[in-house]
Amino acid sequence: MSITLRAAYPVLNRLRVGLDLPVLSLAILVPFVLTATFANVIAPYDPTEPIPGGKIFEPPCWSAEGNTRALLGTDYQARDVLSRLIFGARVSLVVGVMGTVVAGSIGTMLGMLSGYLGGWVDQLIMRITDAWLALPAIVFAIFLATMLGPSMWNIIIILGCVYWTRYARVIRGEVLSLREREFVKLAEIAGASRTRVILRHILPNVMNSTMVLASLTIGVVIIAEASLSFLGVGVPPPQPAWGSMLADGRSMLMVGDWWLTIFPGLGILLVVLATQLFGDWLRIRLDPQQRNL
């Protein structure tokens, strides 16, 4: 990377792109994102229909029960497991990213309002945060999903509404010290409105923390979506999601159809592991003091 480019974009300097990228993490995340994006091109079969002339095939494809047409086998409805995994990746990616965006937006906004305005607004927002934190996230999500009914967009909104609390707490703490800083005081003296101070002066300074928290939230949201889908209150069938694939796999576990349980779980494990590694890397990059977020 050229020095001039770095001088022009300090953020590149801070990220030190190209020097120590989290190789393992990106080796999982890049193929995952590509697979999810181009699922309809890559997947060999329609994930909701049985494969032509299909029966239950068992991986590996060279075994007697296997078939090279279905590399990872088929499920009890003779649907291709590989194709379902590929389309399931799309659900995990969309819910993981969008759920995190919703949670991050709500939490950052409330955290900034709470910290900057103080007073009764602060009290109100913090008590709401406490109330939200009092419920185990998964119980709260199950409750909301039961009441709202299953759909992918409902799940995104629900998980966003469940996981914003951590952002609100952390961001509020940062704003409490930011609002005493001189550039904020000067902006206020110069007559900037509260909205302007929050959006132009506070927000850019808390974005690093929001990004670090977001990278750590994605994995949690992906597992939560899988849990809801597993329980049947998440992404409704026939749309394939890794969680509902595990639920299908569970019913076939007793007869030993291991591939229906192993592959979707490995998918979740790898993607969440990769986001965690990426989050750790990002935290060290963006947060030199390594505060424990």
Add this chain to the structure above:
Amino acid sequence: MGQFIIRRTLYAIATLFILSLTIFLVVRLTGDPVMLLAEPGAQEEDLELVRKEWGLDRPLPVQYAAFVKNILTGELGQSFNYEMPVSTLYFQRLPNSLELALAATLISFLIGIPTGIISAVRVNSVWDHVGKTIALLGLSVPGFWLGLVMILVFSVWLGWLPTSGQGGWRNLVMPSVALGWYFAASLLRLTRSSMLEVLRSEYIKLARLKGLPAFVVIAVHAFKNALIPVLTLAGINLVIMLNAAVIIEVIFAWPGIGRLLYEGIFQRDFPLVQGIVMEAGVMIVVINLMVDILYAYIDPRIRLTR
């Protein structure tokens, strides 16, 4: 101290008030709860009857007052399917959930605390890396998937352990590992950081300078103090495990609170679901209040912070 207790108790009451209002509004505003109770395709007159029977024809504030009264009397409303107070059902299942949660706590201690101590004592050693890997896997491996894989390996393939139900210790092994897995990782991280902090302190340096054997310094002097936050977290975790083990209890057919919630969802028993969620919130708010007060009692500096 008295002022601190009063302030924290008021906060806890405010928290529970907001929580009850949230739960109440979510149930009423996301659709007609009568539709959840009635048979699909029921006539309008039947719906009207159900509405009357459950008091859903009254204005919202009156309904909310009734809801709060139910919480305060400890009944938490009437389950639609069981035709019993929700609290009765909840406390029937509580011992089962407690058994599982205690076993899971034991598992998380066995994995988390020794690994955390070794990681802290030998920072950046092979052991520290093993510890970091376990901590990372604890967050990345979904507990319910671990449970399914264990069923596959130990029940279906090897035939060593029963797949589900409650009984002897053999029934308890897999669900408690699956449930304790995530919490083991969090205990590990806290033990490590707590030990690191204590090991840097003056009195440990003094103990070392006195010439005490390294084992005595770590096991007696350091561990004792590092244990306080760890035990606190374990206590809070225990209450969370009691109420949040939904999937694990479903997978292993464990007759606990989580499974009761799951049954409530599929029997469209909204008073049951609402009651269990509220009860879980009450328990967690109460345990947090107790921890706050206990900490303020131990450490006077905390009383002064807001």
